[in-house]
Amino acid sequence: MKYSEYIKQIEIDSLWSGKRHIVWNLDRKVNILSGINGVGKSTILNKVIRGLSAGGEFPSHMLKGVRLTVEPEDARWIRYDVIRSFDRPLLNLDAVGKLNTALSDLTTELDLQLFFLQRKYLDYQVNIGNRIIASLQSGEADAALQAQQISAPKTTFQNLIDDLFSQTGKKIVRTENEIRFSQIGETLTPYQLSSGEKQMLVILLTVLVEDQQPYVLFMDEPEVSLHIDWQQRLIDLILTLNPNVQIILTTHSPAVIMNGWADCVTEVSDITD
Incomplete structure (x- = not known):
């Protein structure tokens, strides 16, 4: 099993019922997706995550119209984790x-x-x-x-x-x-x-x-419930624990990018045609 070190590009055809083509070129370390409510931030992450098998094998499991380019390009597996923000009651x-x-x-x-x-x-x-x-x-x-x-x-x-x-x-x-x-x-x-x-x-x-293995950490609005000081430190804390991680997250919080991560922010409108 050859594992990828990180995702280089996410491409999604027809994000919303035949409309909106997404091409997102990713940084090796930190990628922050921003935009107003309902613009598709979580949808983009969810379409990628749903195409990854439990063990991380991805080419044969990707949803129709979703394509990943990874490094190295011939890798067929991805180590990944998903963190969501909701502290809801157990059902x-x-x-x-x-x-x-x-x-x-x-x-x-x-x-x-x-x-x-x-x-x-x-x-x-x-x-x-x-x-x-x-x-x-x-x-x-x-x-x-x-x-x-x-x-x-x-x-x-x-x-x-x-x-x-x-x-x-x-x-x-x-x-x-x-x-x-x-x-x-x-x-x-x-x-x-x-x-x-x-x-x-x-x-x-x-x-x-x-x-400390190379892997991808998907986070959907991880700042919910976190104090603003912790939001500011979040990315640095993660990279301190594992410098080999690639972070892909959505957020509404300006605090998450305040410690020098503004250049890593991508608006959904910037990757849509």
Whole structure:
């Protein structure tokens, strides 16, 4: 399976019932789609995402009229994640009841995302733990340095979360395998966080568990529930955790682009003919 490093171009025929042809040439790092409500920002993202299989194979699954150009051009797979912004109540409570957790803990869609991310986080820790052991047992002169570099992204993630949540006194409990927080002597689960804290945790956990591989992060209005300071830092935080990610997002918030990302903004009208 040959994976692409990033998407170079998105082309969509007939976005709206035979009208509006979309050609969007993408930056390697950051791409921000803007426009008024109803102009088609989310529709463009959704048409691309719906054409990607669960494993990321795309040429045979793309919707009719949707074409992707990737780098390298002969790649047929894409590593990707999708983050949406809505902290809506869970509708399918019967499905949640079958999960190995207290039903009362999971009340919103963000809670469910956090539940599955916790599982990925455990797998991620096992993976880097095995790599650290292999490095230390290699006998190489710089084995200790290699081990430190392997664990660095996880430490960076923990430091970033502690910094973001510092005003409310929350800190990640670093002796736990699952994510837990301490606050004034009390231990909290992620499901006890505020909506904004959950949203930021979902975003940064999603980025972390991709283990710094090249992949595409689709985000549809991720700023909802986030404090304006967090909106301003969002893109930088993601790139700090994984410099190999390609970000493709829609937004209504000027704050998201305020830290030097204005040149990465594309209006829907600019890519439509």
